[in-house]
Amino acid sequence: MNRIRTRFAPSPTGYMHIGNLRTALYAYLFAKSQGGDFILRIEDTDRARYVADAVEFIERTLAAAKIIPDEGPHHGGAFAPYVQSERMDIYKKYAEQLVADGHAYYENGAIRQKMPRAGETTFFDVLHGNITIANSELEDQVLLKSDGMPTYNFANVIDDHLMEISHIIRGTEFITSTPKHVLLYEFFGWELPTFIHLAPVMGKAEDGTVSKLSKRHGATSFNDLIEAGYLPEAITNYVALLGWSPKNSCQEIFSMDELIKNFSLDGLSKSPAVFDYAKLDWMSGEYFKAMSDEDFAKVADKYFGDFDAPRKIFLSSLLKTRVAKLSDIPDMIAFLKNLPQFDVELFNNKRNKITPQKSAEILAPAIKILENVDD
RNA sequence: GGCGCCUUCGUCAAGUGGUUAAGACACCGCCCUCUCACGGCGGGUUCAAGGGUUCGAAUCCCUUAGGCGUCACCA
Numbered sequence: 001m002n003r004i005r006t007r008f009a010p011s012p013t014g015y016m017h018i019g020n021l022r023t024a025l026y027a028y029l030f031a032k033s034q035g036g037d038f039i040l041r042i043e044d045t046d047r048a049r050y051v052a053d054a055v056e057f058i059e060r061t062l063a064a065a066k067i068i069p070d071e072g073p074h075h076g077g078a079f080a081p082y083v084q085s086e087r088m089d090i091y092k093k094y095a096e097q098l099v100a101d102g103h104a105y106y107e108n109g110a111i112r113q114k115m116p117r118a119g120e121t122t123f124f125d126v127l128h129g130n131i132t133i134a135n136s137e138l139e140d141q142v143l144l145k146s147d148g149m150p151t152y153n154f155a156n157v158i159d160d161h162l163m164e165i166s167h168i169i170r171g172t173e174f175i176t177s178t179p180k181h182v183l184l185y186e187f188f189g190w191e192l193p194t195f196i197h198l199a200p201v202m203g204k205a206e207d208g209t210v211s212k213l214s215k216r217h218g219a220t221s222f223n224d225l226i227e228a229g230y231l232p233e234a235i236t237n238y239v240a241l242l243g244w245s246p247k248n249s250c251q252e253i254f255s256m257d258e259l260i261k262n263f264s265l266d267g268l269s270k271s272p273a274v275f276d277y278a279k280l281d282w283m284s285g286e287y288f289k290a291m292s293d294e295d296f297a298k299v300a301d302k303y304f305g306d307f308d309a310p311r312k313i314f315l316s317s318l319l320k321t322r323v324a325k326l327s328d329i330p331d332m333i334a335f336l337k338n339l340p341q342f343d344v345e346l347f348n349n350k351r352n353k354i355t356p357q358k359s360a361e362i363l364a365p366a367i368k369i370l371e372n373v374d375d
Numbered sequence: 376g377g378c379g380c381c382u383u384c385g386u387c388a389a390g391u392g393g394u395u396a397a398g399a400c401a402c403c404g405c406c407c408u409c410u411c412a413c414g415g416c417g418g419g420u421u422c423a424a425g426g427g428u429u430c431g432a433a434u435c436c437c438u439u440a441g442g443c444g445u446c447a448c449c450a
Contacts, residue, residue, distance in 0.1 A: 011450050046449055110448055128380070137378055137446075145448040152450045176379055176445045199381075200443075208385090210442075238387095241399090245388055250398045252387095269388075272443070276386045279400040289413075321413045 004036025005166045008062075008069075009156065011043045012054030016061045016222045018213060018275065019171065019201040022239045026198065027169040028067045029240070029263040039163060040072030042083045043156070045149045055083070061222055064232050066256050071163075079163040084155050091150035094158050094188070095143050103187045109146035113154075113180065115139065121179035126196045127270040133179045141180055153177055157184045160193055169196045196265065199272045201242060213275050225280075229326025231299065234284040242273045253286055281324035293317045303329040305337070 008024040010016075031038040040062065042055055055073055062069065071077025081087055095111045098104035104113050115138040122132040143154040150158070160168060175197050185192050202210050203217030213220050219228055225235050237254050246254075246262045254262065288296060296316040297309075303326050304312050319329060334340075347359040354362075 009450090013450095043450065049449070108448085112448095131379070133379065139446075142448045147448075149448085151448065156450090171444090172380065173444055173450085197380085202443085204386080212443080241387065243387090247389095250389085252399060271381050273388090274386060276400070279387065282400055318412085322411075 002166055003164070004031055004034040005039060005164055006031040006036065006169055007039040007041050007160070007163065007165050008067075009041045009043050009159075009170075010058055011046065011049060012051055012058065013049065014051045014054050014057050016058065018220055018222065018225075018239060021061070021065060021222045021236075022201060022242060023170060023198055024062060024067055025065070025236065025240055026244065026263075026268070027167075029259055030167060030169065030265060031070075032260045033263040036166070037070040038067075039077065039079075039165070040069035040075065040082060041159060041163070042073060043152060044083060044085045045145075045152065045155055047147065047149065064226065065222060065236050066232070067236075084150070084159065087155075087159070088148055088150075090162070091144060091155055091158055092148070095150070095154065098143065098187060101187065104143055110142045111144040112140045113143050113184065115141075115180070115183065121182055123178055123182045123192070123195060125175070125178075126194060126265055127268055128175075128197065131175060131178070133176065135179070137176075138180055138183075153180055154184070157181045161185070161188070161190045165193055167194045167196060169198065172197045172199055196268070198268070199243060199270055202272045202274045204274050204276075210272075210274055217275070218277065220275075227327075229303070229328070230280065230284050231287050234280070234287040237287075238280045238283045242275065243269045245269070252283070285321075285324050288320050288323055291320065293320070296320050300326050300329055303327065304333070305330070 006027040008020075008027050010020055010024075028038045030036075040059070042058070044050055044054075059069075059072070059074060069075050071079065071082060073082045075082075095104060098113070099106065099111060102114070104111050106112075116135045118135060120132050120134045121138075122130050124130055141153055142151050144150055159165075178195060178197075182192065201213045203213035203220070204210050205216060219225050222232075222235060226232060233255070236256065237252075237259075240254060240259055241252060244263070244267050247264060247267055249262070251258075251262075291299075293313045293316040296319070297304075297312045300316060300319070300323075301312070304315065307315065315333060319332065322332065323329060344356050347354060347356040
């Protein structure tokens with residue numbers, strides 16, 4: 001059996017959507033659970049969309065999420081370069097070969113793939129089984145753009161083959177273009193990889209409607225969530241369970257190692273999952289509760305304001321069980337610095353048989369006693 | 376609109392012809408408790424609809440509906 005090799009192939013935008021992070025996570029978990037390789041490849045063939053430093057941004061984000069590529073732009077590897085804009089001559093060569101073989105043709109400076117007019121193309125997807133699409137639905141798509149850059153649909157196939165990718169794990173938005181890829185593999189006489197098309201991550205709006213997770217639903221990128229004060233481990237853990245569940249187990253709290261140990265493709269769900277901030281909050285809280293006061297104080301440090309170290313650790317012992325995300329902290333401890341307005345209602349407590357009048361009687365002598373107490 | 380994919384509690388989900396249809400989050404109630412939390416116990420709500428097949432269907436087949444995706448020199 002061939003070595004298991006998966007890849008994460010983002011385009012370089014300065015943004016790591018939760019859905020993309022999840023795709024990367026599953027590709028990583030699958031490769032690692034099989035003792036295989038996980039490759040990072042940058043698909044920067046759209047010059048108009050290029051964002052400076054995006055590659056470093058992606059690498060930093062993956063590192064924070066503990067998703068470590070075996071090969072990639074700055075990780076090296078036998079199939080370098082891992083940035084598509086640096087592989088233009090390769091795509092050109094294969095595109096020209098297709099033209100020579102009669103499977104593609106020139107048009108306005110671009111090279112287009114010649115699709116069969118009749119028949120149908122079928123491919124196997126691990127989650128969906130056989131998917132068949134009539135060839136009449138397929139366009140003569142552009143392979144090589146007039147600026148010399150390949151399109152996604154071409155570069156992707158060439159690179160996945162050349163880099164010996166065994167399993168293609170990506171979003172369902174690519175299902176309908178997969179037959180075009182399959183035709184390309186057939187033209188070249190290459191072995192087909194295994195396809196796994198993941199359902200999207202959805203968001204729920206206030207009016208109850210569900211749609212693909214986007215900004216209108218709040219924080220939608222890994223970095224948004226980090227900034228809100230969620231631990232990277234908690235985010236990864238939650239995201240892993242959004243569309244995957246372990247077999248023969250109800251475990252929900254997973255370290256990365258446990259995720260790798262338990263991951264299997266048949267635990268993947270083929271229907272979309274709605275991102276639930278409430279559950280993320282709960283899971284995040286579980287991580288905080290499991291921390292020592294010292295560790296909590298460390299990650300929460302910048303949210304405390306000017307308390308001394310021992311005080312921060314003491315506050316941590318109280319905050320640990322009450323916090324869903326670290327950014328909750330400032331509001332929770334604000335009263336320690338500014339005395340808030342207290343409602344007289346607070347002095348009504350039926351159970352303790354307390355009324356505002358009674359409280360006043362009790363509090364007066366109590367103040368005297370408290371004044372004499374040591375710190 | 377054509378084509379494709381999807382459809383189990385509000386949400387994440389287990390389930391692959393015979394189960395009282397797991398579990399978790401959220402919600403509600405009770406207990407613990409000087410408050411808020413934490414913790415413990417308990418509760419309600421689910422197989423999109425309609426047809427088949429079968430002794431028996433959440434599980435198999437068909438139809439309908441709804442959702443999503445795709446039809447770019449974007450990925």
